[in-house]
Amino acid sequence: MLRHKRPMRRIPLVAMLVMTACHRTPTRHPGEEYLKAVDFQGNKQISDKDLLDGLILHRSLTAGRAPDPYLVQIDGERLKSQYNRAGYFEADVQGRVERKADAATVIYQIQEGRRAQTHVTIIGLPSDVPIAKVRKQVKLAEGAPFNYEIYDAAKTIVLGVVQDAGYAHAKLDARVNGDLATHTANITLEFQPGPKCKFGTVKINGVDGDLADAVSDRLQFAPGDTYSNAAVAATQRELYGIGRFSTVQVQPDSGEGEIVNMTVAVSETARHQVTLGGGFGLDPLSLEVRGRAGYEVSGWPYDFDRFIIDLRPAYAYLRDGSGYEPRMRAVSRFERQDLLLTYAVGTVEVGYNYLAYEAYTELGPEGQLGYDLRLGSPHVKLHAGYLIHRYTFRRPSPLIDAMLQQQIGIDKAELVGAYQQAIIADLRDNQIEPRLGVYGALKVTEGGPYAGGKYAYAQVEPEVRGYVPLGPVVFAARARYGAIFGDVPATERYYAGGSTSQRGFSERTLSPSVTGTVNGSTITVPYGGAGLIDTSVEARFPIMHVKQMPLGGVVFLDSGDVTESAAALSVTKLNYAVGLGLRLLTVIGPARFDLGYRINRTGPDDPSPGSKFAFHLSLGEAF
Numbered sequence: 001m002l003r004h005k006r007p008m009r010r011i012p013l014v015a016m017l018v019m020t021a022c023h024r025t026p027t028r029h030p031g032e033e034y035l036k037a038v039d040f041q042g043n044k045q046i047s048d049k050d051l052l053d054g055l056i057l058h059r060s061l062t063a064g065r066a067p068d069p070y071l072v073q074i075d076g077e078r079l080k081s082q083y084n085r086a087g088y089f090e091a092d093v094q095g096r097v098e099r100k101a102d103a104a105t106v107i108y109q110i111q112e113g114r115r116a117q118t119h120v121t122i123i124g125l126p127s128d129v130p131i132a133k134v135r136k137q138v139k140l141a142e143g144a145p146f147n148y149e150i151y152d153a154a155k156t157i158v159l160g161v162v163q164d165a166g167y168a169h170a171k172l173d174a175r176v177n178g179d180l181a182t183h184t185a186n187i188t189l190e191f192q193p194g195p196k197c198k199f200g201t202v203k204i205n206g207v208d209g210d211l212a213d214a215v216s217d218r219l220q221f222a223p224g225d226t227y228s229n230a231a232v233a234a235t236q237r238e239l240y241g242i243g244r245f246s247t248v249q250v251q252p253d254s255g256e257g258e259i260v261n262m263t264v265a266v267s268e269t270a271r272h273q274v275t276l277g278g279g280f281g282l283d284p285l286s287l288e289v290r291g292r293a294g295y296e297v298s299g300w301p302y303d304f305d306r307f308i309i310d311l312r313p314a315y316a317y318l319r320d321g322s323g324y325e326p327r328m329r330a331v332s333r334f335e336r337q338d339l340l341l342t343y344a345v346g347t348v349e350v351g352y353n354y355l356a357y358e359a360y361t362e363l364g365p366e367g368q369l370g371y372d373l374r375l376g377s378p379h380v381k382l383h384a385g386y387l388i389h390r391y392t393f394r395r396p397s398p399l400i401d402a403m404l405q406q407q408i409g410i411d412k413a414e415l416v417g418a419y420q421q422a423i424i425a426d427l428r429d430n431q432i433e434p435r436l437g438v439y440g441a442l443k444v445t446e447g448g449p450y451a452g453g454k455y456a457y458a459q460v461e462p463e464v465r466g467y468v469p470l471g472p473v474v475f476a477a478r479a480r481y482g483a484i485f486g487d488v489p490a491t492e493r494y495y496a497g498g499s500t501s502q503r504g505f506s507e508r509t510l511s512p513s514v515t516g517t518v519n520g521s522t523i524t525v526p527y528g529g530a531g532l533i534d535t536s537v538e539a540r541f542p543i544m545h546v547k548q549m550p551l552g553g554v555v556f557l558d559s560g561d562v563t564e565s566a567a568a569l570s571v572t573k574l575n576y577a578v579g580l581g582l583r584l585l586t587v588i589g590p591a592r593f594d595l596g597y598r599i600n601r602t603g604p605d606d607p608s609p610g611s612k613f614a615f616h617l618s619l620g621e622a623f
Helices: 048-053 057-063 069-085 131-135 148-164 209-217 229-241 402-408
Strands: 034-041 092-100 103-111 117-123 171-179 184-192 198-205 245-252 259-268 272-282 286-298 305-318 323-337 345-356 361-374 380-394 414-426 437-447 457-470 473-486 513-518 521-526 531-546 549-563 575-586 589-598 613-619
Touching: 034 048, 034 057, 048 057, 057 069, 069 092, 069 103, 069 148, 117 131, 131 148, 148 171, 148 184, 148 229, 198 209, 209 259, 229 245, 229 259, 531 575, 549 589
Parallel strands: 034 103, 117 184, 198 259
Antiparallel strands: 092 103, 171 184, 245 259, 272 286, 286 305, 305 323, 323 345, 345 361, 361 380, 380 414, 414 437, 437 457, 457 473, 473 531, 513 521, 531 549, 549 575, 575 589, 589 613
16 A cells, blocks of 8 residues: 555656767768668568668668678578478579669568478477476467577577486487478477485585575485476575675586485675665656665674565655645665574664655654564565654645644654564565565554554455566556554555556655645645545556567556545546556666556545646666
């Protein structure tokens, strides 16, 4: 749920770098031949662009050089090979050069022929490995058009199926023979499984003491277990998950016997790290510039400890003319791995916030304790925690009168103490760009005098997300609910709207609010509520590549509401918005632009009155 005390949940767009390649036309002298174009004739199944991209002549075309006859011949063979890999074994390519004055055009005449169909033969499998299990990994159905890339990618996977069954020394002879008479690509997968193996002894190199014990505790296999590549890969993931190693190698020792001894070699990462960064966030209401500075030391004071300092200053310019807002969050955090149990993490955190918002400015210290552990699977986690903070409130908006200040609790200092519990199940195939899977979370908070606070309340926050691919399109959906019962601390109030919420609204503007005139301008000031519903459905689809980075699009339907109390929520009175977006998948995650249009509840008594459009520029998917 979006609460204004956690502004960093929306990841800002750190940088949108638009690189323009400057091309200077080469200087040519009269009489100097140059390559004007490469022309393809007769191709129907492969586009001109895809054919041209793989040619050496592409460079000559870009540079304006004359075509080399040898390269014309070599590229003709490349084109024929490209067709063969796509299953066109009968393809014929003939190249020639046509000249007009200084300009030369290379023409490739292509006869594609008929595409071969796939036939797969599997031999040599051990009796305890079902042939259907291996065949399933070759993503080419019987009789389907042949594709070399799919076949080539399957070779490692099908060998892994046999090795996971215990045949550590298995070998695979994979080959394709094209039968021109029957237009068939005959794939033969011939296995030499060798003996069925078991794991033997395990040697750990690179660390000792507590870290060596941690490595041993995270081994996903034991001496005597049936050999499995999957267990080796899982061990490597678990060791990287400690966050203390720059390299991890889990390798079998040389030999062909039935007992496979293993060596685990790790290298510790740098113990001291300094991070500096910055970025900006942009929406119709504000432009926010953000900075970040951090220091982290691992293995201090003991091997399993980590100490972190994180400083996040920000400065926001409000477009309604009300001025600038400083924001600051400073946190120091202490973590201990494997506290009491393997994989369990204990944390102690203290910090200070100075956060200016539309309705008021809050400032003060906070502290948290946390304990996270697995529930039998790396995909299911349990969190137990305690928080306490004391905030004071300054500079209330002129629209927040004394009565409303008292109603929302900013007329006095706020002391909140609460216990927190959460269970999280993450079954997605990828946390950054999921295509398949489910994510679910349930968070519960209880506050009161018994926790050291002055507010007695209970807070419930369930959330579920789902992802289903249909060809290249991914359908995604999310539903969130939040409710506070009893006292409602000002800093726990809900706000919705923004790049990770209802995208028909700007950040935090879907909320109970007050509208009025300040300095001659009509503005709306949100102050939050005690009930929240937030849902989204969207379809994500590929468009093209930009500088080898995938560019995708999205269409979405968002709905939601935030009300004064949880009892006032109604699924029949939600705010709806439709929209379009673009996603550029960069090395630091998807750079995202979304435009939302509200289709109902835009009257003077509704949230963010009169506003129908909202745009969002950020990093990461909406959910």
